Amino acid sequence: MSDLSSENKLPHSIESLKELVDSLTEGERVTFSRIMNSIDIPKKAFDEIDSWSHDCYTRNCIAQGDEFELILLCWENGQASPIHDHGGEECWVKIIEGEFEETLYKKDQAGELNMVKRTRATSGDVTYMVDFMGYHRLENLSDKRSLSLHLYAKPIRSCHVYNEELETFVLKDLSYDTVAETSSLNDNDPIKYVRIK
Numbered sequence: 001m002s003d004l005s006s007e008n009k010l011p012h013s014i015e016s017l018k019e020l021v022d023s024l025t026e027g028e029r030v031t032f033s034r035i036m037n038s039i040d041i042p043k044k045a046f047d048e049i050d051s052w053s054h055d056c057y058t059r060n061c062i063a064q065g066d067e068f069e070l071i072l073l074c075w076e077n078g079q080a081s082p083i084h085d086h087g088g089e090e091c092w093v094k095i096i097e098g099e100f101e102e103t104l105y106k107k108d109q110a111g112e113l114n115m116v117k118r119t120r121a122t123s124g125d126v127t128y129m130v131d132f133m134g135y136h137r138l139e140n141l142s143d144k145r146s147l148s149l150h151l152y153a154k155p156i157r158s159c160h161v162y163n164e165e166l167e168t169f170v171l172k173d174l175s176y177d178t179v180a181e182t183s184s185l186n187d188n189d190p191i192k193y194v195r196i197k
């Protein structure tokens with residue numbers, strides 16, 4: 001019988017997508033940060049999921065439910081998101097491959113949008129964002145394709161996106177480029193994905 005307390009247990013690493021989805025399904029929001037920091041999934045596990053577009057980074061749904069949404073974003077060289085909020089939800093990003101710049105913005109008392117800081121994140125890093133921190137923009141800085149894994153709790157169906165021409169935020173409904181066949185999450189088979197676009 002083990003006498004290890006929970007504090008003494010070795011960190012548990014999450015080594016497959018199924019294990020990750022199971023952990024999120026069984027976990028609660030307070031455990032999501034630890035789960036995202038425990039991910040040690042081989043990059044090749046994402047080979048079946050990725051999809052690419054020269055027009056825009058793609059959003060590929062791995063799992064979604066009432067409590068969370070797990071999405072793989074695939075970025076061609078130089079692709080960037082617009083400045084956006086997170087629909088009142090929490091967002092964790094695990095960099096799977098590549099180097100990203102995150103630019104943080106806040107509105108001042110006059111309602112003007114100001115850049116607050118720029119940070120870089122590379123493979124293995126986990127970043128966090130929630131609306132009281134402001135707005136952000138992500139850009140793939142590396143000279144090749146990059147992957148980032150996004151966890152939202154709860155799922156984000158729409159968010160405010162900054163329109164550069166109108167110089168204001170507009171509400172945008174969010175969609176997926178590909179989505180998982182969720183029935184395969186219930187057995188030991190690799191997760192399969194279908195293209196919906």
Ligand SMILES: [Fe+2]
Nearest residue numbers: 084091129136
């Ligand atoms: Fe974001």
